[in-house]
Every structure is written in C-alpha cells, then in structure tokens.
Amino acid sequence: MQNEYPTLYSFRRCPYAMRARMALYYSEIAVELREVDLKNKPQAMLDVSPKGTVPVLVLNDGTVIDESLDIVxxxxxxxxxxxxxxxxxxxxxxxxxxxxxxxxxxxxxxKYADRYEDAKPDAAQQVCINYMEQMNATLVKNSGYLGGHKMSKADVIVFPFIRQYRIADENGFDTMRLPALHRWFSEFWRSDTFNNVMEKYEPWQDGDAPITLAPPLSDDYE
Ligand SMILES: N[C@@H](CCC(=O)N[C@@H](CS)C(=O)NCC(=O)O)C(=O)O
Structure with missing residues (x-):
C-alpha cells in the first residue's frame, strides 16, 4: 500500500534529524513521522537505509534520502x-x-569526553566558544543571520548544534557576552517551526497508526 505522505524516520533529540524536520515544516511538507529508538532500529528503516542513521526520508516513489543536508x-x-x-x-x-x-x-x-582516549574537553570547548564568537561577529556584520539580513538554509543547518552546545553548558552559553548570537538563537528557540517539530512521540512500531507531521501554512518567520 502506498503511503499518503513521505515517511520520515527521525529521533527527536538528534540535531541532524532536527534540521530535516525544521526544513520539512518550513517547506510545508507533511510527512509520516516514525520516531526511532536508536538502540532498537526498525527493520523497515534498515531495509531502506542500512547505514542506520537518522534522519531518513522515504518519498512516495520509493526514493530514499538518508543524509540530513540532502533532506533539507x-x-x-x-x-x-x-x-x-x-x-x-x-x-x-x-x-x-x-x-x-x-x-x-x-x-x-x-560533551562526551569519556568516549575518547585522549580527550581534551577544555580545549575542545574553547574551540566551540571561539567558533560561536566568530558567528556572533558575522551576525553583527550581517545585521541578523549567517548568510545576510534574513534567515536562510545556513542558519537552520547550524542551529541544532548550537542548541546541543547550550544543553552541555547552559549557564556558560547564557552568560557569554554574545548578544547577536543570543538573539539569533532565541528567535529559533521561540519559533513555531522549532517548537512544532519537537513534540514527543513514542518509538514507532510496525502496525502503529500513522502520525502525520503536517505543518499549517504558517507565517512564523517575519
Ligand atoms: N551524516 C548524517 C549523520 C546522522 C547521524 O549521525 N545521526 C545519529 C543520531 S544524532 C545517528 O543516527 N546515529 C546512529 C546511532 O546512534 O546508532 C546526517 O547528516 O544525516
């Protein structure tokens, strides 16, 4: 049976999947959302994308897109x-x-220093901080966004990873003196696009009723 909508295998907290969901939402494309438990990946997903990463988008004609940037x-x-x-x-x-x-x-x-043999978490954190300082300077220069004066694809592919940084060091992030970055971040944080794609769902199992992630024809980026 053909699905009404393309199918998106996703994991709520995965920043790569977040990029994909935000772009689909922005583009007003409804998908059937299948939340994946990464420790117990559905065979239906592995059958179409054996590398086993999310996000995976399966179009109605069977085309499989399994890299987040390609989905965006x-x-x-x-x-x-x-x-x-x-x-x-x-x-x-x-x-x-x-x-x-x-x-x-x-x-x-x-974030995961214990997973590395020669981890230098302080130095790694400093690289991230320097990077965000440079982003802040770009946002100031451009009066708002990474690619110019309005939001673009560059912003959406970067945002989920800055959010990851903030999760690892919330107080540090919030007290950095980077006002342009904070303004940019909170615009995303408060947007319908972000909040609507962050709803929580139980992992999908074959036979479940489909969950449709169907964006309204929205107007949240003014
Ligand atoms: N290059 C991939 C990376 C995707 C990725 O690494 N996703 C992680 C979750 S955030 C994943 O699925 N990892 C597989 C696993 O944990 O088994 C993309 O951009 O789509």
Whole structure:
C-alpha cells in the first residue's frame, strides 16, 4: 500500500534529524513521522537505509534520502516560502564544512569526553566558544543571520548544534557576552517551526497508526 505522505524516520533529540524536520515544516511538507529508538532500529528503516542513521526520508516513489543536508535541500527545493534558498553558496559551503569538521567534533569531545582516549574537553570547548564568537561577529556584520539580513538554509543547518552546545553548558552559553548570537538563537528557540517539530512521540512500531507531521501554512518567520 502506498503511503499518503513521505515517511520520515527521525529521533527527536538528534540535531541532524532536527534540521530535516525544521526544513520539512518550513517547506510545508507533511510527512509520516516514525520516531526511532536508536538502540532498537526498525527493520523497515534498515531495509531502506542500512547505514542506520537518522534522519531518513522515504518519498512516495520509493526514493530514499538518508543524509540530513540532502533532506533539507530536497524540502527547500520543493517549496521555499521565505527565500531560504537565497543563501550565498560560499556561506553555505563554509558552514556545511565547518560544522562537520570543526564544531561538531569538538562539541562531541567536550560533551562526551569519556568516549575518547585522549580527550581534551577544555580545549575542545574553547574551540566551540571561539567558533560561536566568530558567528556572533558575522551576525553583527550581517545585521541578523549567517548568510545576510534574513534567515536562510545556513542558519537552520547550524542551529541544532548550537542548541546541543547550550544543553552541555547552559549557564556558560547564557552568560557569554554574545548578544547577536543570543538573539539569533532565541528567535529559533521561540519559533513555531522549532517548537512544532519537537513534540514527543513514542518509538514507532510496525502496525502503529500513522502520525502525520503536517505543518499549517504558517507565517512564523517575519
Ligand atoms: N551524516 C548524517 C549523520 C546522522 C547521524 O549521525 N545521526 C545519529 C543520531 S544524532 C545517528 O543516527 N546515529 C546512529 C546511532 O546512534 O546508532 C546526517 O547528516 O544525516
């Protein structure tokens, strides 16, 4: 039987899945949401994407998109109500690479120091702080966002990881003297887009009634 909507395998707290859910919501694309227990991944997901990471989007024609950035791109290319595609290419490239090569590895070493043999959590934390200072300077220069004066794809791919940092060091984050970063962060934090994709669901099991993540035709980014 063909699903009415594309299926999204997701994990609520996963920052990669968060990117994907936010982009789908922004693009007003309804999906059937399947919350995944990462310790007990559904066979239906592994059958379509054996690498076993979330997010995984399965389109109605069977196409599988199992990298978060590809899901963001797919969604925004379907529908781009507020011009997220206007992100300058060099900006997008910079944040895609720096998140993967610099911020995320250092955030993980800071957050999960016990998982590394030669962990240097203080140094790793400092790399993250320096990175956020640079972001703050960019946000000041651009009067608001990473790619210019309005929100774009660059902001949405970065936000879930800054949120991860804040979870690891809430007081440190909140007391940093980085007002432009705080303003940027709280705009996301308070947005419908973020809050609607953070609802809690039990892990999906075959046979469950479908849960549809169906965005209203929303207007929350003014
Ligand atoms: N490059 C992937 C990374 C996704 C990823 O690493 N997701 C984590 C959860 S945050 C995962 O599924 N890990 C597999 C596991 O924990 O077994 C993407 O951007 O989609």
């Amino acid at each position: 791109n797919w969604a925004v290319n379907q529908n781009d109500p507020k011009g997220w595609l206007d992100t300058p290419e060099d900006v997008l490239d910079k944040y895609m690479h720096e998140m993967g090569d610099v911020f995320i590895p250092n955030l993980n070493m800071f």
